[in-house]
Amino acid sequence: MLEQVCAAVGEAHRLGILHRDLKPENIHLQPDARGYRVRVLDFGIAKLMHGAPEFAADPSSRPAALDVDPSWLQASRAGS
Numbered sequence: 001m002l003e004q005v006c007a008a009v010g011e012a013h014r015l016g017i018l019h020r021d022l023k024p025e026n027i028h029l030q031p032d033a034r035g036y037r038v039r040v041l042d043f044g045i046a047k048l049m050h051g052a053p054e055f056a057a058d059p060s061s062r063p064a065a066l067d068v069d070p071s072w073l074q075a076s077r078a079g080s
Contacts, residue, residue, distance in 0.1 A: 005036035
């Protein structure tokens, strides 16, 4: 699960978004066929990092949650 949380936060950073309120209450575990899928929630006080894409400048376009598909983690391990 921690690996999925890190992947979600990493994806947010790749998009130029800094969460700023990461805590257990903002991590949701959603059961699926492979166990659990992690969702990082509540980007309400997120900040845009330097060099963030233009679409992210509009606060209404910020994600409410970031999903991580466990297959992404397997694919990233295979490439490393």
